[in-house]
Amino acid sequence: MPRIEQFRRALKVLSDHASNLLLERRVRQQLASAAPATAQGYDAVIYFADDVASAYQVRQWFGPMSRLARTHPVAVLCHRPSTAAALLKDAPLPVYLATGITQVEDFVRTRGTRVVFYVNNNQANFTVLRLTSPIHIHLSHGESDKISMASNQLKAYDHCFIAGEASRRRIEAAVRHLRPGSLVEIGRPQLDDFVEGTDGDVLKGRTGTTRRATVLYAPTWEGDRPAMAYGSLVSHGPALVEAILASSEYRLVFRPHPRSGTRLAAHGQAVDRIAAMIRAAAKAQPDAGHYVDDRPDFAESFTEADVCICDISAMAMDWLPRGKPLLVTLPADAGAAVDRNGIAGVVPLLDAGDSGNIVQVLHDLEAAPVSQEQLDLVHRIFGDTAPYASTRRFISAFERALAEAGL
Known part of the structure; x- marks a missing residue:
């Protein structure tokens, strides 16, 4: 390699390092200003090592964690300064930064943290898993039939809080030698976010501008x-959107996934x-x-919509309890793993053509009643969906894990 190119690369490394240090310093100042005036203990933390594009995975647990925090203080512990800064803008929980395992260990020790929650399987999680004092609990950031929902990595945690029977069957069929009792069904506590957000005018938002039926298109x-x-997005999206916009019957709300285009530019385009x-x-x-709809929280667009069009994803599962028409796209990529025993075998599918x-x-879709199969699927996926039933199961599972560990 020419010396000039080596010099340029070295200069860029130094420049990036300096920028990261400045960012970290600035973020730590912001976090210090927002932190409680006195040192506070936290029974639990959500450890999050991912980037800003994946911050939605933490945000969707803000509601359940805020309800848990009424009796057990909870904080968010971020690995990346940029993610901590992004979450600080709307987090209802205290946010802290720990860029290395020593900082995590000091936080857990000095704050009396008894449980560490994880909302994904980021590789950095497994550094924190070396700590033996807290209980390590995995939380899915969404229940779906995606193939990633059954991972051998789940064995690493003391407990995995899962949605229900469908999740249990999926995991036990795919993952060998799971420790008995490690899977704990808690339902979907996020469903209770809608209960708390539907007082009075039921989040009318922008619905007063039209009498059209509202279609939510929420691709993964x-x-x-x-x-x-x-x-x-590429296979169905443009033609689908063009046709809906050309109709005078429907109002369209488009909510793309935050990570769209991070791997394939065509999806971002x-x-x-x-x-x-x-x-x-x-x-x-x-x-x-x-x-x-680019808001961090999807509750408002969910509440406004009369029909949902989405992919095989957590969005589809979360829509089911609403008992309204659902249309799921059939993946155009032949390599996509489609579970015909799951949601794809029950709800209507939309071919790209x-x-x-x-x-x-x-x-x-609107002319036919929602099938009994679709309604029955709700219980198989989430169990009891009565208001706050999932929240009670979540908090009870948390307290039971503490009691079993003698903490």
């Missing part, structure tokens, strides 16, 4: 490998194209009410 990202290629189509339609017909005919598909 492209996935990290062919078996995870569930995203419909599809988001930009669809967003531009929606902006143009909203400008031409302001009363139609079309918009792109039918995307341009989506208005007629929606007519047919």
Whole structure:
């Protein structure tokens, strides 16, 4: 390699390192300003090592963790300064930064932390798992039929809090030699976020601008490998959106996955194209009410929608308890792992070739009642979905884990 190129690379490494140090210093100052005035103990922390694009995985646990924090203080412990800064903007829980395992260990020791929660299987989790004093509990950041939901990595945790029977069957069928009792069914505590957010006008949001039926299109990202290629942005999205926008019957809310385009540029480009189509339609017909939902919380768009179109993802599962029409896209990539014994075997599927005919598909979907199979699937996936039933199971499972460990 020419010396000049070596020099440029070395200079870039030094520049990046200096930038990271400045960012970390600035973020630590922000966190210190927002921290409680006196040192506080935390019974539990959510340890999160991922980047800003994945911060939604923590955010969707803000509601359940806030309810747990009423009796057991909870904090968020981030590995990356940029993620800590992003979460600090809207976190209802205290946020801290620990860029190395020694800092994590000091935090756990000095704050009396008894439980460490994890919302994914980031490799950095397994450094923290060396700590023997706290209980380590894995939380899925969403229940779905994606192949990633059954991982051998789940063996590393003391407990895995899962949604229900469907999750248990999926994991036990795929993962050998699981420790008996490690899987704990808690339902979906996030469903109770809707209970707390539906007082009075039921989050009307922008629904007052139109009498059209609201269609929520919420595609997932492209996935990290062919078996995870569930995203419909490229295969279904443009034709589907164009047809809905051309209809006078429907109002479209588009909510792309935060990680769209992080691996395949075409998916990010599809988001930009669809967003531009929606902006143009909203400008031409302001009363139609079309918009792109980029809010951290999806509760409002969920509450507004009459019909949901999404991919094989947690969005599909979370929609099921609403008892409203659901249309799931059939992955166009032949390598995508589709479980025909799961949601794809129960709800109507949309082939990519039918995307341009989506208005007629929606007519047919709305004309038929939601199937009993779809309604029954809710109990198989989440168990009891009565208000706060999942929250009670979550908190009880947490307290039981403490009692079993003698903590």
